[in-house]
Amino acid sequence: MLGKFVKLEDLNLxxxxxxxxxxxxxxxxxxxxxxxxWFRYANPSLPxxxxxxxxxxxxxxxxxxxxxxxxxxxxxxxxxxxxxxPFDPKMIIYTGHKKFQLLFHAVYSQH
Numbered sequence: 001m002l003g004k005f006v007k008l009e010d011l012n013l014x015x016x017x018x019x020x021x022x023x024x025x026x027x028x029x030x031x032x033x034x035x036x037x038w039f040r041y042a043n044p045s046l047p048x049x050x051x052x053x054x055x056x057x058x059x060x061x062x063x064x065x066x067x068x069x070x071x072x073x074x075x076x077x078x079x080x081x082x083x084x085x086p087f088d089p090k091m092i093i094y095t096g097h098k099k100f101q102l103l104f105h106a107v108y109s110q111h
Contacts, residue, residue: 006027006028006029006030008031009032010031011031011035012034012035013034013036023071024062025058025062026059032051032055033049034054038079038082042083042087043086044083044084
């Protein structure tokens with residue numbers, strides 16, 4: 001489905017309640033800007049709006065999973081993939097926004 005939006009340039013996914021990120025995201029070849037609150041939980045924290053290098057890193061992360069026939073990335077794996085320093089998932093449960101804590105806890109308990 002995402003492959004149909006190849007001309008999409010700006011995508012705002014903030015304030016959503018999803019727990020996984022689609023790896024088909026790498027097909028959005030025209031995307032220049034992505035907004036997602038998950039970025040702030042990376043280590044170090046990233047701004048909620050990403051472009052340029054940030055988008056490239058996400059595309060590469062998604063592409064690597066997709067070529068292994070993995071179609072979704074969990075919150076935990078997504079944030080680990082964006083982090084350049086060690087990432088401790090437990091810190092999000094204690095410091096994150098209440099709604100995000102609940103989503104993250106649901107995924108973390110299955111991981």
